[in-house]
Amino acid sequence: MNATFFGKATAIAAAATMMMSMAACSGGSMDDSGSSAGAASGNTITLGSITTNSGTAAAYGEAELKGFKLAISEINAKGGLNGKKIKLESMDDKGDATEASNAFNKLAGDNSVLAVLGPTISSTTAAVAPLADQSKLPAIAPAATSDSIATGGYLFRTCFKDSYQGEIAAKFAAETLKVKKVAVLYGTGDPYSSGVGKAFAAAAKKNGLDVVDEENSSSADDTEYSSQLQKIQASGAEFLYAPYYYSVAGPYIIPQARALGYKGYVMGPDGYDGLKLTGDKSQYDKVLYTTHYSPDDTSNTKVQDFIKSYKKANNNQEPNTFTALAYDSVYMFKQAYDKAGKNPTREQVRNAISGMSFSGVTGKFTLDKKGSPNKSVIVLELKDGKPTYRTTIQPSTK
Amino acid sequence: MSGFVMFISQIFNGLKIGSVYALVALGYTMVYGIIRLLNFAHGDFIMIGAYTLMLSIPALAAMGMPAWTAVIPATLVCALVGVLVERLAYKPVREKGNSMTALITAIAMSLLLENGSQAIFGADYKTVPTIVSIPTLTIGQLKIDGATIVSIVLGVVMMVAMQLYVKRTKQGKAMRAVSEDKEASLLMGINVNGTITLTFAIGSGLAAIAALMYCVSYPQVSPTMGMMLGLKAFVAAVLGGIGSIPGAMVGGLAIGLIESLTKAYIGTITGGVITSAFSDAIVFAILIIVLLVRPSGLMGEPETEKV
Structure with a gap:
């Protein structure tokens, strides 16, 4: 007991001495200036x-x-x-x-x-x-x-910023994938999920896409999405935007959508980074997400x-x-x-x-005027369960 | 897809999650029935079961056993943890304090298990290997996913088995007797403490089977996974009438169906005013309404105060 206490006291004293000497250093440079x-x-x-x-x-x-x-x-x-x-x-x-x-x-x-x-x-x-x-x-x-x-x-x-990814995803769906019917699913209880999801829905309409279904979940960490996905599947959507985190999109949303027979694209924001994969890897084909940086980016x-x-x-x-x-x-x-x-x-x-x-x-x-960059965004696509570089989307020239 | 097929699909979605809720609710109900304790740590027993599954599946697969056999070590571990929790925490507290101290101990135990497993396994999510792969059943336009079939069948089988056990066997009779009157049971020569321990072992063992069902459909574990699941199942147990085994089944399936159907139709019915995001709110609102009309739950027997 005593020994431990002594050890601690010594450590604290040593730390204090170090801090004082550090303070002295920075103090010195301040004096100079x-x-x-x-x-x-x-x-x-x-x-x-x-x-x-x-x-x-x-x-x-x-x-x-x-x-x-x-x-x-x-x-x-x-x-x-x-x-x-x-x-x-x-x-x-x-x-x-x-x-x-x-x-x-x-x-x-x-x-x-x-x-x-x-x-x-x-x-x-x-x-x-x-x-x-x-x-x-x-x-x-x-x-x-x-x-x-x-x-x-x-x-x-x-x-x-987060919502910018929703806008870029809509642009990518319309211009690169050339899909017509899109659906969006987001968690209303989570500012990230709902912010990105709503930005996507608004931008999709602007890009001339037909938003055939807009579904919500109470929170962004629910486990069961079959009811909403069933409606999305029935709506004939070819592209689903599902802004959730890696721990939900990976093991729940994507496999549940595939189990219902949905074969279209699933896209998400940078929350998909480190996506948790379960079961058959082929169910993660046609899964895409936007991110900031890719080591495989050959265009830069x-x-x-x-x-x-x-x-x-x-x-x-x-x-x-x-x-x-x-x-x-x-x-x-x-x-x-x-x-x-x-x-x-x-x-x-x-x-x-x-x-x-x-x-x-x-x-x-x-x-932009608000201090956030209007920048190019990397799109990654899952190939055999591994994220691979697909393309870089340039910002709209407004 | 026609509206009718859609409706049937949504019913199956509800039955899938509902049977998981029902089996978890069964664990709550059995423990509550015998010692009038709301075991808030029950959801965390499922978490322990799920981690045991995750760790034992690769080991069993290496020995050439099918993955579902991992439910055996999981059941043993959960039953052991349940009995330990009862013997080390609940029993001493029950003997010294009142029902409030027991309830607080259960909440403390829940936090202890969550934080303990976070310390051991880390806070990050981990995926569980595939347990069973049953192909999707297709009837005309209707598609029923393999995981759904497993959950529903396993849920119903376990419910019926538990009901028979409690009604038809000697130990079941002892459980009912202890639940009715502890002192009288003691006088009749029933080993009351042994019966309580057995109930805990079975209730916690059921958590492992619930964990198996859960991981078939939602193959991911985290230290806090039992929290919301436990809460929903608790609501299911109360809705069905806590203490009643058929009540747990009815309550669980009802919550699952309400959840699934509100997610699917509430937006259309209300013209988009109330969205599927309200599903949890609606589930809890229905609980309040049912309890106002039938305070003892759907299948619960009206409580006659024992003197």
Whole structure:
């Protein structure tokens, strides 16, 4: 008992010492920037990052952090920005909105921080959005897709927002698959499922598709969909849009639809990533989903360069979607910085990001007035149960 | 597809999920019948059964056995867990506290099992290998999926078997006697504690069979899978009259049919005002109405207060 307590106390003391020395370091750099404004920003630019590095979403945050670090080391290796090296001040929000807010406020209070990368997930990003506007510190969230995040002030995103996938799926159904009769099924109790589903239904009508059936479930984690699918099958639909998560679409919706004799297409949003397959793999033929990034994307030359660079820096491991989006976020900052003029302020960086056109690993895009990209989307198709690259859908030129 | 064939298909959809609810409700009813305890951990016994199936199917397949034989280890594990839960938690609490403490213990046990399995197996969903593959039955335009047939047949067989067991065997008689009056049963030379343990073992063992039926149709497990299933089955047991075996069957099938038919027709009937998303709300609303009219449930005998 005593021994354990002593062990703990020592650990705490050690941690405290480390934290103090870290505080001293950052304190030092703050003093520099404070005392002699010009010289201090002198040879480094500080970027803050807030990611989820512990808790259930830790894998996402870790992947993002690797993407930030890769892009920053590439930029620094080529001489930095305007001759200045980028320094990353990374913080963990533990997937918690309060932690994310505290981290953001801390970065906002540090005058040397020019912009923030992150947060990782939608809930923490939504909490940070008003803080970014208040403190006038620009932030780029790589992968927060929720429609409800207040972007467009000082917060921008690299990923497309959820409902955008519904619009792209309708375009894909009409122009590439050339189907006529489509149906949609979504869970009204889940903002992701219903948001994407409703966006699809509206866009399908605009694209001249005949929406023959629109069905709902109470929640997005029901197990039984046969009743609704039976009606969809009876309606003669050739294409079913079912925005659900991998854990529901895989083992329940698709096999149940096939058991009823539905042979048409089933399409979903990025929630299908990691789809859980059960039984006969052939029932997952004609299953498609939209996503942000594909390592097999041959239409974009930046993809293979990115993979090569990542593998070299990370023991030959494969990067994932989060890494790719995070990597693009840093290059978005670089492009804005270059455009904003010499030694830009936070506000000048924000103005340069707003409405920018960008071409990266996850596609070409222009940020809309609300700070979300109008970008190309990857469509993957399941072949023998494996997601394979099908095509890239370019955004509508409005 | 004609409207009639559609209607029959929807009836079968309802019977499929309804027989799963019925078998789970049977577990609630048996335990409630004998010790007046709402065993909220029953849904989690199904989760344990499902994990046992998932883990034992590959092992049995390697020994050349058919996948459905995994129900044997699953039944044993569930019965064991049920008896342990009764002996270690419910019995000591029942002897010291009142029905409220027993109820809270059941809820605590449910959370313990959910979080325990999350700690062991992780929170992510896992798929269960195919258990039986029965081809789709086609009668004219009507298509009935193999999983549906298995669920309905297995459900009916188990219900009838349990009813016969309780009505015709000596142990069944002992169960009914203990349920009626514990002290009097003791005086008649019935081993009351043994009977309660046996009831728990059978009730929990049934959870493994329910898990098998569930996994045939919905081949995926997660630590929280028993939560909503347990709740719906509890509603089914109350609707049918908790404590009554035929009531569990009727309640389960009724909930399944109501769910399926509201999902299919509520939108058309109300002109799209009420959509299929309301199906759960409608199920619970019907429960309230039935309980207002028949407080003891559809098949329950009106409670005569025992003195």
